[in-house]
Every structure is written in C-alpha cells, then in structure tokens.
Amino acid sequence: MHFTNRFGMLFLIISFTTLLHCQVKSIGLPEIRNYKRTDYKGGTQNWNIDQDKNGNLYFANNHGLFQFDGSSWHKYTLPNNSVIRCVKIEDTGKIFVGGYNEFGYFKSNPKGILVYYSLSKFLNKQKAAFDIVWKIHINNDEVIFQSFQSIFVFKNNTLQILKPFSRFQFSFQVGNRFYFQDISIGLMEYRKGKLISLSGTTILNNTEVWGMFALTEKKILVATLDKGLFIYENNKITSWNTEANNFIKKNSCLGGISIMNNYIVLNSVLNGIIICDKTGRIIQHINQKKGLQNNTVLTSFVDNKKNLWLGLDNGISFININSPFSYFGYSYDLSTVYATVIHKGNLYVATNQGVFYHSWDKPFKEGAFTLVEGTTGQAWNIQVIDDQLxxxxxRGALLITGGKSIKTLDNVMGYWSFKKVPNHPNYMIGSNYNGFSLFEKKPEGWRFSNQIKGFSKSVGDYEIDNENIWVKKDDVIYKIILNDDFKTFKSVETYENISASDKGIESIQRIRNNIYFQTNNHFYKYSQEKNVFYKDNIISNLFKNIPKISSIYEDSYGNIWYVIKESLCVLMKNNTGDYTNIEAPFLNLTQNLVYNKLSINTIDPENIFIGLTDGLVHYDSKSSNSFVTKPKAFIRSFSFLGDTILFGNGKTKLEKFKIPYKSNYVTFTFSSPTYENIENIKFSYQLEGFEDKWSKWTPASIKEYTNLREGNYKMKVRVENSYGIQSDETIVLFTILPPWYRHFLAYILYIICIAIIIFYIRKRIKIKIMKNKYYETVEQRRLYLEKESKIRQEQFDLEKEIEKLKNDKLQIKILAKDKELVNNSLQVAKKNKILNGIIHKLKDIDIKSFDESAKFQFTKLNKSIIKEVNSDQSWKDLEKHIKNVHFDFLKRLKEKCPTISPRELDLSTYLLMNMSTKEIAEIMNISIGGVELARYRLRKKLELNKKENLIGFLMNI
Structure with a gap:
C-alpha cells in the first residue's frame, strides 16, 4: 500500500483556476460571510458587483465605488459625489461606472492609482440631464450605458445616443445578446447599433423586468418584480409554473445571475435568495434566518472561484457555494455534535442538548431538526445495533424509535457507547461512567442484564476482540478478560508502553477489522499466544510521512480519518486499494472539531457528516476540488515619503524603483484575492538585502521598514490560503539611493579633495621641514648661547657663593672677634672697676705716716692706676664696633620704630647679642634694675604684648 504525499492530489488541480463541473449542494448551508457598512465604511445599498483580472472586487454603492482585495477596502468617488448604480470592467482594466448624471471609467495611472475619466462631459449640455445610469454592458468594442431616458454607446472615443419609444426600464445580457425593456413596447434586442422590438412581449409592459436568463438556446427565463417568472420562447410569453415561480410571486424578484450554466440565483425583496435548477426546482434557499444580514438582495455576482456575492439593501454578503462543505448550525437548532446516524429514513444527531432528527428523504432547504422527546441533555452517542436505535x-442507555425515546434500558448512570460481544450475537456491552454493563437481546429487543464487576473506571475509548476488552484510560492500556458468565471480569492487566522503543500509548482503534495500538505513528497488534505487542509495518507505513497523529477512525468505506493538532485529515481509499492523503479541504475545520470525540459518518462518498463544536458539517468527497486553487499574492502598495505605488489596480509590469535616501522609511501592504475563510489567510515576506530569511506566517497584511541603508533591495511576498496552499512569490525591486555625502560623485569629489589635501599637506610638510631645520639651527644656537650664559651665570653664582662663603666666614670671624672684644671689654671693665675700687681704697689710706719714699711710691702708684683707668678706650671701641657690626639691624629697627632712642638702640643690640642682664648692666654702667626698667620701656615702645618675646622679636627684624 502507498499513498500520495500531503499535497499530492492538489498538485494536479491547482493549475486549473476555473470550474469544469460543480453542483450546488442542497444539504446544509454554505459558508456565509457578511460585510457591514462599518467594514467598508460606505453606504448601505450595493447595486452592482464586478471583478477585475487580478481578482479585486468592485461594488457600486450609494457612496461611490468600493474596491475589496481580500485584505482592505478602498473607496473611489465620482466628481459630483453621486451614487454609483452600476460597474463593469473591461479586459483592458478600465472600470466603467454609472451614476446620477455621470458616467465614465476609472483607469490606473503609471503609479497604479485609479483616476476617473468622465465620458458624460462630452454630451451636449442640453442633453446632459439623463438621471441615473442603471446598467453597463460591453459588446465587443462597444460600451453601452443605459439610463431610463437614454442609451449611450461609447465606441472609438465617440458617443452615440439611442432614445426609447417611451421610457427604458432595465437592460440585460443573455449570452452574446443584449435586451432592453421599454415600458410601452416590451422587450427590444440591441443589434448593430439599433433596437429591434421583440414581438409578443408587450404583456410585460405592466411590470418591471429585473432579470433575463438563458434556459436553452431559444428559451429565455424572464424575471419580473411582482408578476413572477416567465418563459420567452417562439415569440411568446408564458408563465413558468415551478417551485421557484411560487417563491418569487410571494417575495418579489430583483434579478439574479446564472451559475455554471446549470443553476440560477434569484434575488428577492423579502426573503433573501433562492438557487434553482433549470427546471425551477429550488436547490438552496438562503435568507436572514440562515445567515444573511438582510433579506433584500439588490444584486448577485459569481466571482472567478464560482462563489456568490450579494449586494444587499444593507451590506454585502459572500456565499461560498463552490465548496464541498455545507453546515448545519444555529439556524438548524444544532449545537455541539458528538455522533450522527441514519435510521429508517431519518438523520439522527447526538448533541450536547439532546438527540435531534430530520427526514433524510426530504430536502434540507426548509425546516430545522426536531428534538427526540425524552432525550434533552448530554447525548454522547447514537448507534444502530441490530436495527435498533x-x-x-x-441519563442512561436509551432506546429510540419513531422520533421518541420510548424506553430507558438503564438509568442508573451515564453511558458512552455500545459494542456487541464477538461470537455472542445476543449480548452487547455498554461503556458507562462506572465501567461496563451487559445487555441481552430478548424477543422484544435489547434489555439491561447486569453491571459487570471488577472494573469501575469511566470508559471512553475501548475495543473488544474475541477474548479481551481493551480500554485506553489516562495514558494506560487495560486488558480486561471477561468471565464466561459475563457478570465479572476474570483479570485486569495494565500496559504503560507497547514496546521498548515507542514509549506511551496514543490511541486504540479498529482498522481493517483488527485492533491496533498506536504511538508516535507506529501501529502495533497484540499476539494472544505470545502475550506481546508487535509492530504492523503495513499500517505504520501509511503514516510514515505524516506528522504526529492523535484520534483515528476508519469509516464504512475503508477511509482512515485522523487528527493532527486539531486538524482533520483523511487517507481516502481508492478503487485500487491504495490511499490518497487529503488535508487541505479540512483545514477550515481546524479547532472546530470536538476534542477527543471524533465524529465521522460516511453514508456514501457524497454524504459524509462531521461533528463540530458549533453544529454539523456535510462533506461531498465527489465534489470537484477546483475550489482548492493556488492563491495569488499581491504587493498591494509600496509607499515611501511623498509617494505611493499601487500594484493591485491592473499595474502588472513591476519596474525597479529608485528612492532618495531621505525616503528610506518604506511601507508595503499585501493582498490576496481569496475570499473563502479569509481569516485564515496568512502572509510571509522577506526583504532581501535586509533580512536573511522569510518571516513567520502572519495574518497581518502590512509591513514597515525604517532607516534602510542605501543599496538594492528585493521585497518578496507569498501567501498561504486556508487550505495550506502557498502562492508563488511576488517581487518588487527597489533601490535606495545613497545620501549626497555617500553618492558616487561625492566619493569622486572626496578623492579629489583628499588628493588636494595630500598635495597641500606634503607641500606644507616640506615647508615645515625647511622651517624646522631653520628653527632647529636657531634653536641650537639659542640653546648654545643659553647654555653658555648659564655656564657663565653658574660661574658667577659660584663666585658669588664663594664670595658669600668668604663673607660669611669673615662675618663669623667678626662675630667671634665681637664676642672676644666684648669679653675683653668686659674684662677691661672689670679691671677698671677693680682699679677704681683700689683707687677708692687708696684714698682711704692715711699716707701721713709714710715716709717720703713711701709717699712717693704710693703717690706714683695711685697716679699710675688713675692714668690706666682714664686712658682705657675699650668702651668707646666696643660701642663703635657694635654699631658697625649691627648697622643693618639698627637701621631696620629705627625704620620700624622711629622714636627709639640711642640708649634703647644700644640695649636692643646687647639683647640681640644674647648678653645677660648683668653684663648689660656692667656695659651700660647701670644697675640690674635699671636694665629691667629699660627692657620694659623698650617693649612698650615696640608695642609688644606680654606674651611676645622681646629677644625673639628683635631677631626677626
């Protein structure tokens, strides 16, 4: 066995962008998405819709023309700000519009911005008032604008005007033919610039025709506002007596559109839309109750993905009819769905609110599901076993028949599910909140027998083989062996791992009528004889290249459904027995699956029901898969300071842009004209030259870059749709020019300037060197002279120092001599004092008794002593010497104290010479007390306080 890879099947279909065959589903509702006026920020009414080749949609709105690219809305207005009633897009990209007294076209300029060009301005002013243009048609090289008063044909840049017989109503394109209604003569066909009346259509004069559709080559369906539906064939108008006509007569018709040449959408005033086939059988009815935001549908449009857009009286709606999925949700009174089954012509649905049913044989287009009486509450499962529901x-095990819960088999506790006992057709085991119960089949049906003892855990997932009941609970597998009496369990064994290499146990399931144990995508069987789990490579290889799975279920057709991170996938079994892995279509159901309660009911390949948290989804696996197409990524706009380039308005040639450096703040917006499941559209981008890798997938459709350096850049964008299909890259090349100071010419200028500077510097250096040499010579000469002068100065200072030393030495000698002189003078003073004493004593001697000789000698001695005393000049010499030696001191002292007396100068000198008081008294020939008194007077004259030392003061002078 083998299967294709994840997108193997899709690679064959994404190359087709148009639908080859599709069928509108009559079961459930397609996805419906509503856009309110607050979303597009415009008027309430939307009158017409069209789509360009890039996939952008355009809506003719009361407030102007609105463009939708899947990511954002853009508004464009007419010069007179009037309403826009119609829009038609030409293959060249021109967007023709019509409004009140105005018609023309929008066309993108070189920057991709839509610019309006008026055509009505060329009309004669007397004919300019034509009211509202309601319809626009393109007929080869002609563009036809239709108002109630005139038809304007624009061809070869000229306007031709056609007038009605009475008054035009509306106009229609059916195939390659164009029809107009005149309220007085009926329908007319436009041929070669002329209007030709169609016979047999005047019956329509008393009503308004809002739509015309081709049923066959010669049969046209005519839809009127208030008279119903008619067939125009063989020049006759006949009523179309069908189910669709009955609906239109009740609700009035506002036109419609054909779908895939097989179906017709009819808009109503009062009750939404219907989709009918060409026999008039209503296939689908969608109104406000079923999801539309408004019941009045003004226009309908089929886009390039064959999906339906509705312009409403208040808002816009998108209906994803080209999808194999349809939904039963709140409008069908369904909530969380746990299981479904078809039994005796009814579809039964087990939900969190009870069991509901709907006739399987009747169409689902009308009517909700009906609650089975007595089942209100949590219904975990609904099963058919031996033709009993x-x-x-x-609240227990319930038996249902005829839309009623007629019997409660066991109401002691809640139940999860039921399984028959192999090889015992009359016994059935039910898993409940407290283990297992046994039910026995009696002639009147299933009956509760007993609770099986020996295992009391609440059981969810379990399987039964010939001998064992296998239960997965809390990451453990229980093997439970049932006794022969079915009343107790013989043994209970637990397994935490099923092999040494694969730890844990993810799930148990029955595939190909065998029980498999799965972990890490490896599947194991159990050998009863060897009591061991062994790997099954055949099933394991099916999931070899698939990410880790959780829940697995095989349906009645052999398809294997599995869940990856809340995303549903399926290995669809082929006629050859191989499998095709399909993931993409189910990605839209991600996170809506019921956790750990996978509900898949494959009635047949065209009718597969999947339970969701918010209802039930119907899947047709035979439906065309062209809805899963490869998306396109657009760089919607490229903005920088002072300018914006739009690429989504028909601008396909992407040139390389050059941006000045001051505009290096750039912004990109992205879009992808994909409108299904738009919230799951994701973008990834990379700015080459700035980023090394692609960004993570993000729903954000805008990206800004700031402060980009100069250089070449390549902006790449890709998109991933809701089915996981990625688009090709879209690229925009641009260059950010360097600032003027980093421009190429600036660098040349820099080189020239540098060369000039170098030349100038070299020249200056040479001059500097020459000057330096001169200054060096001068400096050397100066240094030589300074050195020579310094030597001379040093020599002079040395000589002066020597002289000073000599003077100091001499001074020392003088001081020594002064001391010696003072000492000698003191000795002389002492000697004179002694001599004076002797003289005084000699006077006391009576010489009368001396003889003459003695008297003579005595007198001679006395005279000799007196002469010695009188002739001694030591005092005068001492005084003179002291004044000479201390001349500077005496001078400074005199300057400091001008009032000082000579006697006080002598005293100051004696004190400076550190003479004692006694010595001073002897020298000055005064008493010691006189010296102290003289000292006191000297201190007072010198203004010394008591704390100042007199000798110290004198020494500091």
Missing part, C-alpha cells in the same frame, strides 16, 4: 446519554 440506541442512545448513550448522560
């Missing part, structure tokens, strides 16, 4: 309910 059993419900595993929170």
């Amino acid at each position: 059993l419900c595993a309910h929170n």
Whole structure:
C-alpha cells in the first residue's frame, strides 16, 4: 500500500483556476460571510458587483465605488459625489461606472492609482440631464450605458445616443445578446447599433423586468418584480409554473445571475435568495434566518472561484457555494455534535442538548431538526445495533424509535457507547461512567442484564476482540478478560508502553477489522499466544510521512480519518486499494472539531457528516476540488515619503524603483484575492538585502521598514490560503539611493579633495621641514648661547657663593672677634672697676705716716692706676664696633620704630647679642634694675604684648 504525499492530489488541480463541473449542494448551508457598512465604511445599498483580472472586487454603492482585495477596502468617488448604480470592467482594466448624471471609467495611472475619466462631459449640455445610469454592458468594442431616458454607446472615443419609444426600464445580457425593456413596447434586442422590438412581449409592459436568463438556446427565463417568472420562447410569453415561480410571486424578484450554466440565483425583496435548477426546482434557499444580514438582495455576482456575492439593501454578503462543505448550525437548532446516524429514513444527531432528527428523504432547504422527546441533555452517542436505535446519554442507555425515546434500558448512570460481544450475537456491552454493563437481546429487543464487576473506571475509548476488552484510560492500556458468565471480569492487566522503543500509548482503534495500538505513528497488534505487542509495518507505513497523529477512525468505506493538532485529515481509499492523503479541504475545520470525540459518518462518498463544536458539517468527497486553487499574492502598495505605488489596480509590469535616501522609511501592504475563510489567510515576506530569511506566517497584511541603508533591495511576498496552499512569490525591486555625502560623485569629489589635501599637506610638510631645520639651527644656537650664559651665570653664582662663603666666614670671624672684644671689654671693665675700687681704697689710706719714699711710691702708684683707668678706650671701641657690626639691624629697627632712642638702640643690640642682664648692666654702667626698667620701656615702645618675646622679636627684624 502507498499513498500520495500531503499535497499530492492538489498538485494536479491547482493549475486549473476555473470550474469544469460543480453542483450546488442542497444539504446544509454554505459558508456565509457578511460585510457591514462599518467594514467598508460606505453606504448601505450595493447595486452592482464586478471583478477585475487580478481578482479585486468592485461594488457600486450609494457612496461611490468600493474596491475589496481580500485584505482592505478602498473607496473611489465620482466628481459630483453621486451614487454609483452600476460597474463593469473591461479586459483592458478600465472600470466603467454609472451614476446620477455621470458616467465614465476609472483607469490606473503609471503609479497604479485609479483616476476617473468622465465620458458624460462630452454630451451636449442640453442633453446632459439623463438621471441615473442603471446598467453597463460591453459588446465587443462597444460600451453601452443605459439610463431610463437614454442609451449611450461609447465606441472609438465617440458617443452615440439611442432614445426609447417611451421610457427604458432595465437592460440585460443573455449570452452574446443584449435586451432592453421599454415600458410601452416590451422587450427590444440591441443589434448593430439599433433596437429591434421583440414581438409578443408587450404583456410585460405592466411590470418591471429585473432579470433575463438563458434556459436553452431559444428559451429565455424572464424575471419580473411582482408578476413572477416567465418563459420567452417562439415569440411568446408564458408563465413558468415551478417551485421557484411560487417563491418569487410571494417575495418579489430583483434579478439574479446564472451559475455554471446549470443553476440560477434569484434575488428577492423579502426573503433573501433562492438557487434553482433549470427546471425551477429550488436547490438552496438562503435568507436572514440562515445567515444573511438582510433579506433584500439588490444584486448577485459569481466571482472567478464560482462563489456568490450579494449586494444587499444593507451590506454585502459572500456565499461560498463552490465548496464541498455545507453546515448545519444555529439556524438548524444544532449545537455541539458528538455522533450522527441514519435510521429508517431519518438523520439522527447526538448533541450536547439532546438527540435531534430530520427526514433524510426530504430536502434540507426548509425546516430545522426536531428534538427526540425524552432525550434533552448530554447525548454522547447514537448507534444502530441490530436495527435498533440506541442512545448513550448522560441519563442512561436509551432506546429510540419513531422520533421518541420510548424506553430507558438503564438509568442508573451515564453511558458512552455500545459494542456487541464477538461470537455472542445476543449480548452487547455498554461503556458507562462506572465501567461496563451487559445487555441481552430478548424477543422484544435489547434489555439491561447486569453491571459487570471488577472494573469501575469511566470508559471512553475501548475495543473488544474475541477474548479481551481493551480500554485506553489516562495514558494506560487495560486488558480486561471477561468471565464466561459475563457478570465479572476474570483479570485486569495494565500496559504503560507497547514496546521498548515507542514509549506511551496514543490511541486504540479498529482498522481493517483488527485492533491496533498506536504511538508516535507506529501501529502495533497484540499476539494472544505470545502475550506481546508487535509492530504492523503495513499500517505504520501509511503514516510514515505524516506528522504526529492523535484520534483515528476508519469509516464504512475503508477511509482512515485522523487528527493532527486539531486538524482533520483523511487517507481516502481508492478503487485500487491504495490511499490518497487529503488535508487541505479540512483545514477550515481546524479547532472546530470536538476534542477527543471524533465524529465521522460516511453514508456514501457524497454524504459524509462531521461533528463540530458549533453544529454539523456535510462533506461531498465527489465534489470537484477546483475550489482548492493556488492563491495569488499581491504587493498591494509600496509607499515611501511623498509617494505611493499601487500594484493591485491592473499595474502588472513591476519596474525597479529608485528612492532618495531621505525616503528610506518604506511601507508595503499585501493582498490576496481569496475570499473563502479569509481569516485564515496568512502572509510571509522577506526583504532581501535586509533580512536573511522569510518571516513567520502572519495574518497581518502590512509591513514597515525604517532607516534602510542605501543599496538594492528585493521585497518578496507569498501567501498561504486556508487550505495550506502557498502562492508563488511576488517581487518588487527597489533601490535606495545613497545620501549626497555617500553618492558616487561625492566619493569622486572626496578623492579629489583628499588628493588636494595630500598635495597641500606634503607641500606644507616640506615647508615645515625647511622651517624646522631653520628653527632647529636657531634653536641650537639659542640653546648654545643659553647654555653658555648659564655656564657663565653658574660661574658667577659660584663666585658669588664663594664670595658669600668668604663673607660669611669673615662675618663669623667678626662675630667671634665681637664676642672676644666684648669679653675683653668686659674684662677691661672689670679691671677698671677693680682699679677704681683700689683707687677708692687708696684714698682711704692715711699716707701721713709714710715716709717720703713711701709717699712717693704710693703717690706714683695711685697716679699710675688713675692714668690706666682714664686712658682705657675699650668702651668707646666696643660701642663703635657694635654699631658697625649691627648697622643693618639698627637701621631696620629705627625704620620700624622711629622714636627709639640711642640708649634703647644700644640695649636692643646687647639683647640681640644674647648678653645677660648683668653684663648689660656692667656695659651700660647701670644697675640690674635699671636694665629691667629699660627692657620694659623698650617693649612698650615696640608695642609688644606680654606674651611676645622681646629677644625673639628683635631677631626677626
């Protein structure tokens, strides 16, 4: 066995962008998305819709023309700000519009911005008032604008005007033919610039025709506002007596559109839309109750993905009819769905609110599901066993028939599910909140027998083989062996791992009528004889290249459904027995699956029901898969300071842009004209030259870059749609020019300037060197002279120092001599004092008794002593010497104290010479007390306080 890879099947279909065959589903509702006026910020009414080749949609709105690219809305207005009633897009990209007294076209300029060009301005002013242009048609090289008063044909840049017989109503294109209604003569066909009346259509004069559709080559369906539907064939108008006509007569018609040449959408005033086939059988009815935001539908349009857009009286709606999925949600009174089953012509659905049913044989277009009486509450499962409908309910095991819960088999506890005992057709085991119960089949049906003892855990996932009941609970597998009496369990064994290499146990399931144990995408069987789990490579290889799975279920057709991170996938079994892995279509159901309660009911390949948290989804696996197409990524706009380039308005040639450096703040917006499941559209981008890798996928459709350096850049964008399909890259090349100071010419200028500077510097250096040599010579000469002068100065200072030393030495000698002189003078003073004493004593001697000789000698001695005393000049010499030696001191002292007396100068000198008081008294020939008194007077004259030392003061002078 083998299967294709994840997108193997899709690679064959994404190359087709148009639908080859599709069928509108009559079961459930397609996805409906509503856009309110607050979303597009415009008027309430939307009158017409069209789409350009890039996939952008355009809406003719009361407030102007609105463009939608899947990511953002853009508004464009007419010069007179009037309403826009119609829009038609030409293959060249021109967007023709019509409004009140105005018509023309929008066309993108070289920057991709839509610019309006008026055509009505060329009309004669007397004919300019034509009211509202309601319809626009393109007929080869002609563009036809239709108002109630005139038809304007624009061809070869000229306007031709056609007038009605009475008054035009509306106009229609059916195939390659164009029809107009005149309220007085009926329908007319436009041929070669002329209007030709169609016979047999005057019956329509008393009503308004809002739509015309081709049923066959010669049969046209005519839809009127208030008279119903008619067939125009063989020049006759006949009523179309069908189910669709009955609906239109009740609700009035506002036109419609054909879908895939097989179906017709009819808009109504009162009750939404219907989709009918060409026999008039209503296939689908969608109104406000079923999801539309408004029941009055003004226009309908089929886009390039064959999906339906509705312009409403208040808002816009998107209907994803080209999808194999349809939904039963709140409008069908369904909530969380746990299981579905078809039994005796009814579809039964087990939900969190009870069991509901709907006739399987009747169309689902009208009517909700009906609650089965007595099942209100949590219904976990609904099963058909031996043609009896059993419900595993929170209140017990219930037996249902005829839309009623007629019997409660066991109401002691809640039940999860039921399984028959192999090889015992009359016994059935039910898993409940407290283990297992046994049910026995009696002639009147299933009956509760007993609770099986020996295992009391609440059981969810379990399987039964010939001998064992296998239960997965809390990451453990239980192998439970049932006794022969079915009343107790013989043994209970637990397994935390199923092999040494694969730890843990993810799930148990029955595939190909065998029980498999799965972990890490490896599947194991159990050998009863060897009591061991062994790997099954055949099933394991099916999931070899698939990410880690959780829940697995094989349906009645052999398709294997599995869940990856809340995303549903399926290995669809082919006629050859191989499998095709399909993931993309189910990605839209991600996160809506019921956790750990996978509900898949494959009635047949065209009718597969999947339970969701918010209802039930119907899947047609035979439906065309062209809805899964490869998306296109657009760089919607490229903005920088002072300018914006739009690429989504028909601008396909992407040139390389050059941006000044001051505009290096750039912004890109992205879009992808994909409108299904638009919230799951994701973008990834990379700015080459700035980023090394692609960004993560993000729903954000805008990206800004700031402060980009100069250089070449390549902006790449890709998109991933809701089906996981990625687009090709879209690229925009641009260059950010360097600032003027980093421009190429600036660098040349820099080189020239540098060369000039170098030349100038070299020249200056040479001059500097020459000057330096001169200054060096001068400096050397100066240094030589300074050195020579310094030597001379040093020599002079040395000589002066020597002289000073000599003077100091001499001074020392003088001081020594002064001391010696003072000492000698003191000795002389002492000697004179002694001599004077002797003289005084000699006077006391009576010489009368001396003889003459003695008297003579005595007198001679006395005279000799007196002469010695009188002739001694030591005092005068001492005084003179002291004044000479201390001349500077005496001078400074005199300057400091001008009032000082000579006697006080002598005293100051004696004190400076550190003479004692006694010595001073002897020298000055005064008493010691006189010296102290003289000292006191000297201190007072010198203004010394008591704390100042007199000798110290004198020494500091």
